Amino acid sequence: MSQPNGETFDIVILGAGSGGYAAALRAAELNLSVALIDKAELGGTCLHRGCIPTKALLHAAEVADQTREAESFGIKAELLGIDMAAVNSYKDGIVARLYKGLNGLLTHNKNITVVAGEGKLVAKDTVEVAGKRYTGRNIILASGSYSRSLPGLEVDGRRVLTSEHALKLDRVPASAIVLGGGVIGVEFASVWKSLGADVTILEALPRLVALEDEDVSKQLERAFRKRKINFKVGKPFEKVEHTENGVRATIQGGETVEAELLLVAVGRGPTTAGLGYEQQGIKLERGFVITNERLHTGVGNIYAVGDIVPGLQLAHRGFQQGIFVAEEIAGKKPAVIDETGIPRVTYCDPEIASMGLTETKAKETYGADSVETYNYNLGGNGKSQILKTQGFVKLVRRKDGPVLGVHMIGARMSEQVGEAQLIYNWEAFPEEVAQLVHAHPTQNEALGEAFLALAGKPLHAHS
Structure with missing residues (x-):
C-alpha cells in the first residue's frame, strides 16, 4: 500500500553501486518502475573510490616503470619525476567521464526515479529518505561496503x-x-x-x-x-x-x-549498521545480510546484492547479482549464479587472474588422487618474452574430467580471464579446449599451450 507522502514502485533499491544500478537498469529494461536511492554519487565505491581510480593509478605506475626500462627496448627516455597533481587529474578525469555517462543513463530513464539522500528501511516494503517514504512491491538492499580497520587502530587520514x-x-x-x-x-x-x-x-x-x-x-x-x-x-x-x-x-x-x-x-566491511535491516527481521551475521541462493532474505519481498552478501566483494559479482534479482522479480527465473565461477583479478605488477578452485580446494573437494594440475611457464610464450614478463598459467582438473580451476600470473593476465571463465563455466575438458586455435603471437597462446599439455599434446612445454 502506498504511503501518504510517498510513491509506490515495482522495486525500491537502496544503494546505487554496481549491484544497485545494474538492478535498476535491467529492471527498467523489463518495464518495471524503480526508485534508486543513494546518499552519495551514482556508481558507488567501484567507480568513485575503488576499481576505476585504483586501476588508473596502476596504469600510470606501469607507464613510469616502462619509462625507466625504455632503454632495454632500445628507446632512449628518462623519467624526470612524478607529477601527482597530473596523475590525479588523469585519474579523476576518467572517473568524471564514466560518472557523467552513468548518471545520464540512469537519470534519463523514464522507468527509474533517482533519489539522492540517506535511505533507511522502515517497513518490509518501504525505504524512508529525509522524511519521505518510497514503497516498493519489492526491495533490493545494495548498500555496499566500507574500508575496515582493526580494533584500537585509529585512522586519521594523514598518517x-x-x-x-x-x-x-x-x-x-x-x-x-x-x-x-x-x-x-x-x-x-x-x-x-x-x-x-x-x-x-x-x-x-x-x-x-x-x-x-x-x-x-x-x-x-x-x-x-x-x-x-x-x-x-x-x-x-x-x-x-x-x-x-x-x-x-x-x-x-x-x-x-x-x-x-x-x-x-x-578488507572491507558490509555497510548495514543503522539502516533498519534487523528491525525488519533480516538476518545479519558479522554485519552481512544472509540470503538464499536466489538472493532472497527470507523477509517479505526483500533481496540483497553485492558486498553486503557474504562472498567475494567484487564489483562484477554485485553487477551480475543485480541483473539476476531484477530478472527474478520479473519472473524470468534466471539461473543461479555459481560463486566459484566468478573471475578474480588482482591488478598489481605482475597481474593475477584466476577462476574456479585452487589446487588445495580441489583436492579437499574431490580427493588428492582425483585431481591433476599443469603449470605452463610464460618463458615458452613469445608475446610474454616480448613484454619481458615472467609467470605461468596453472590448470587444475579432475582426472579424466573437466577443468576445475585456471590460475594465471604475469603481465596483462587479466585480459585472459574471459576465456578462462568460459572454460570453467562450460565445464570444458582439456581435450576440447586443446582443439581451439589461439592467435600467434599472443599471451592467449599460453592458455592454449597449457591445455595442449594437459590434453597430452605438449609442444613448447614438457609434460
Whole structure:
C-alpha cells in the first residue's frame, strides 16, 4: 500500500553501486518502475573510490616503470619525476567521464526515479529518505561496503590511511607501510613502489594474496622481492605509533617498521549498521545480510546484492547479482549464479587472474588422487618474452574430467580471464579446449599451450 507522502514502485533499491544500478537498469529494461536511492554519487565505491581510480593509478605506475626500462627496448627516455597533481587529474578525469555517462543513463530513464539522500528501511516494503517514504512491491538492499580497520587502530587520514585517503594523496610518500597483503594491499604496494616509494607489506597470514592458489602466491612473492617490495608474512599486527616523521608499526615478536605513512588494507566491511535491516527481521551475521541462493532474505519481498552478501566483494559479482534479482522479480527465473565461477583479478605488477578452485580446494573437494594440475611457464610464450614478463598459467582438473580451476600470473593476465571463465563455466575438458586455435603471437597462446599439455599434446612445454 502506498504511503501518504510517498510513491509506490515495482522495486525500491537502496544503494546505487554496481549491484544497485545494474538492478535498476535491467529492471527498467523489463518495464518495471524503480526508485534508486543513494546518499552519495551514482556508481558507488567501484567507480568513485575503488576499481576505476585504483586501476588508473596502476596504469600510470606501469607507464613510469616502462619509462625507466625504455632503454632495454632500445628507446632512449628518462623519467624526470612524478607529477601527482597530473596523475590525479588523469585519474579523476576518467572517473568524471564514466560518472557523467552513468548518471545520464540512469537519470534519463523514464522507468527509474533517482533519489539522492540517506535511505533507511522502515517497513518490509518501504525505504524512508529525509522524511519521505518510497514503497516498493519489492526491495533490493545494495548498500555496499566500507574500508575496515582493526580494533584500537585509529585512522586519521594523514598518517594512517584507508584506500579512500590514499586515492586522494597529493604526493608520492617517501615510504609506506601497507597493512594487509590481500588484493587492495598488493595493488597499492605495487603503485607506490613504481612511483618511487619504499614499501613494506605486513600480512598476518602465511602468504600474500592468501585466497589465491599457493603457487600464485609464491610467484608474486618472488616478483615482489625482485622489485624490492618488502613484505613480512605470518606475524599479526600489534600496534602503530606516531613518530616525529611518520609512523612506527609493531608486529608479533616486537619487530618494528617505520615509514612516512601506513595504509590500512585489511578488507572491507558490509555497510548495514543503522539502516533498519534487523528491525525488519533480516538476518545479519558479522554485519552481512544472509540470503538464499536466489538472493532472497527470507523477509517479505526483500533481496540483497553485492558486498553486503557474504562472498567475494567484487564489483562484477554485485553487477551480475543485480541483473539476476531484477530478472527474478520479473519472473524470468534466471539461473543461479555459481560463486566459484566468478573471475578474480588482482591488478598489481605482475597481474593475477584466476577462476574456479585452487589446487588445495580441489583436492579437499574431490580427493588428492582425483585431481591433476599443469603449470605452463610464460618463458615458452613469445608475446610474454616480448613484454619481458615472467609467470605461468596453472590448470587444475579432475582426472579424466573437466577443468576445475585456471590460475594465471604475469603481465596483462587479466585480459585472459574471459576465456578462462568460459572454460570453467562450460565445464570444458582439456581435450576440447586443446582443439581451439589461439592467435600467434599472443599471451592467449599460453592458455592454449597449457591445455595442449594437459590434453597430452605438449609442444613448447614438457609434460
